[in-house]
Amino acid sequence: MTLTEFFKRFAIFDDREIEAFVPLFTVRHLKKGASFIREGTRCTEVAFIETGIFRSYYAKENGEEVTYCFRFPGDLLGAYSSFITGDPGLETLCALSDASLLVIQKKDLDRWVTENPKWMVFLKVVAEQQYLELENRIFQLLRETAAERYAYLLRHHPIYIQQIPLHYLASFLGITQRHLSRIRKEITF
Template sequence: MNQQLIDNISYFIRLSEEEKEWISERFIPRHYNKGDFFLREGQVCREVGFIEKGLIRYFVTKEDGEDLTVDFNKELEYTCNYASFLDHSPSSTSIQCIEPSTILCISYDDLQLLYTHVAEGQKFGRLICEYLYVLAIHKVRSMYSQQPEQRYLQFLDSYADLVPRLPQYYISSYVGVKPPSLSRIRKRLAR
């Protein structure tokens, strides 16, 4: 039984011992090397993953081939392109491992079973969706209403523990500036 996963789910809902065992059997561990993809743009997302170990980034590729980093996830967080997962459409986002990662994966069909087999399974699904919705709204608002320096400060507030683990060009892409501009922002803030 993966205790980290069970503890995470138990934060949201009550689980019986039988339900804990049932859930553990449906989350399959997958190992990824640095640079491996959990999901490529254009593929249909068929699994939700719980990151046991590692760090991933979400990115979109512009027409000119440039990657734009839109998010990060680390240990004890879930990963998925939820729009693709829910409606079985091709993903507009790639999900790539920045570090060697172990991700516990549950299929779409097994997640639907979880919602019915676990007494509070539907509540769990609703709470996760609400949480993701609030995060998405904050990110969209940030991109449209904040200057790059404010977005960088917000990045530091949200992801301070990731700074040593991330290449600077991923951070600058996430903030929405080129690496030299991020360097200038960092110098200004250091004064």
């Protein structure tokens, strides 16, 4: 999906409006292992993922990293709470593969919001989607087994899941790598 297609799917902006603001996005390439944002820094930009896979994680006091989210091509990428509040972020967003991003600065978004009320509608829809995603994640963790959560990932992101290291998948599922290996042997599609 292209950035233009991404905006069109919301049916908020007309083609002329999309053509006007797409040039505000700049291309950024990240190598595997590079961070889009690191824990403790302020998020002042958001990106559209053209290519690549990202994981969002936080570090426990003992240094253990806990993966809580993956982002794939066609998704937006940013430390959402830091982006909204301006406070230092609690998470790191790291490329699991070489990636190509289209990045826009918060100051540019803020300007567009004051100039075009449709941006408020767009940002509201994005906030609602973030909320629904978080709620879905909570319900998955509370209601589903690790095998069901893994099967969900396989159904929705079959190609990308194969590219994510097992220890990150296990962390995301809240299980050990050994348990994940057993699950993978049992699940067939």
